[in-house]
Amino acid sequence: MNIGFIGAGSMGSLLIEAFIIAEAIEPHQIYVSNRTYAKAEALAYKFPGLHALEHNTDIALNSDIIFLCIKPHEFAKVISEIKPLLRPNQLIVSITSPVLLSHLERELNCHIAKMIPSITNKMWSGATLCIYGSRIDQESQTKLEKLLAYISEPIRIEEDFTRVVSDISSCGPAFFSFLLQQFVDAAVEETGISREGAMVIASNMLLGTGLLLTEGGMTTEDVQKRVAVPGGITARALAMLKTDTTGIFNNLIRTTHAKYYEDVEQVSAQFDKEEVSEQ
Numbered sequence: 001m002n003i004g005f006i007g008a009g010s011m012g013s014l015l016i017e018a019f020i021i022a023e024a025i026e027p028h029q030i031y032v033s034n035r036t037y038a039k040a041e042a043l044a045y046k047f048p049g050l051h052a053l054e055h056n057t058d059i060a061l062n063s064d065i066i067f068l069c070i071k072p073h074e075f076a077k078v079i080s081e082i083k084p085l086l087r088p089n090q091l092i093v094s095i096t097s098p099v100l101l102s103h104l105e106r107e108l109n110c111h112i113a114k115m116i117p118s119i120t121n122k123m124w125s126g127a128t129l130c131i132y133g134s135r136i137d138q139e140s141q142t143k144l145e146k147l148l149a150y151i152s153e154p155i156r157i158e159e160d161f162t163r164v165v166s167d168i169s170s171c172g173p174a175f176f177s178f179l180l181q182q183f184v185d186a187a188v189e190e191t192g193i194s195r196e197g198a199m200v201i202a203s204n205m206l207l208g209t210g211l212l213l214t215e216g217g218m219t220t221e222d223v224q225k226r227v228a229v230p231g232g233i234t235a236r237a238l239a240m241l242k243t244d245t246t247g248i249f250n251n252l253i254r255t256t257h258a259k260y261y262e263d264v265e266q267v268s269a270q271f272d273k274e275e276v277s278e279q
């Protein structure tokens with residue numbers, strides 16, 4: 001089975017590296033193209049046997065599964081390029097939420113899926129969100145999930161919830177890194193503790209909390225209850241946090257969704273334009 005990647009930026013190259021290191025795929029099974037060819041070439045240099053190709057059309061010709069690891073506004077152009085070469089038994093996987101299954105199924109006559117990765121997949125952890133089109137068969141779904149399971153927990157979701165689940169799974173690492181940074185910066189500012197030392201402790205705390213909430217079988221309420229000794233220090237700080245953070249995550253989710261709807265609109269207009277320019 002040959003796997004193609006169009007786009008070798010942050011996420012494309014992360015997925016390629018994670019799959020190779022996890023021994024999910026061998027380098028010789030991988031075909032990569034990127035607008036700046038040097039990025040694909042660098043991967044071929046790092047992983048001997050991997051095929052760096054100059055044209056997206058060559059990815060379409062050589063791959064059974066093609067991951068489209070490009071930004072939403074780059075899709076319409078790439079799809080119009082590869083469309084004439086695709087075969088019905090190929091599986092096309094978009095890794096971005098604002099490109100809808102309907103956009104892809106309208107244009108392409110192959111199996112279509114969306115798979116939203118997370119930076120956590122670099123460490124073979126976190127989820128990959130799987131959203132399937134109407135034409136994809138069971139065999140292709142199984143094939144995709146078997147591959148993703150090497151580096152993540154594949155989780156099937158409905159397209160309507162893609163944005164909010166991506167907020168948690170894919171944007172979440174950035175949000176919680178930001179909050180951790182704020183926590184450490186405040187510790188440095190208020191007490192003069194070394195930043196490096198505080199960051200190591202804070203990062204391990206986050207990892208340990210994640211383990212308690214997953215393998216440890218605890219809920220977020222359990223963790224708070226066990227840590228906040230009645231009448232103690234954590235309880236007082238938690239009461240302050242409850243007041244001071246009211247509504248911030250509602251606001252965050254409204255913000256991501258507003259941007260998402262803007263992107264969907266822009267992508268739809270671009271697909272309509274590509275269709276017109278083909279006639």
Ligand SMILES: NC(=O)C1=CN([C@@H]2O[C@H](COP(=O)(O)OP(=O)(O)OC[C@H]3O[C@@H](n4cnc5c(N)ncnc54)[C@H](O)[C@@H]3O)[C@@H](O)[C@H]2O)C=CC1
Binds near residue numbers: 035097
């Ligand atoms: N960064 C993240 O944590 C996550 C990103 N995503 C999605 O992944 C997609 C890619 O994101 P990143 O890798 O972070 O962006 P990026 O900007 O690092 O990578 C995009 C790559 O696509 C290449 N490219 C652009 N136009 C092209 C074309 N016509 N042909 C071939 N290559 C082309 C660019 O040269 C670049 O290397 C986005 O749509 C994003 O929504 C999804 C989940 C998580």
Ligand SMILES: O=C(O)[C@@H]1CCC=N1
Binds near residue numbers: 166170171
């Ligand atoms: O910021 C973005 O647009 C992408 C989507 C999920 C994570 N990063």
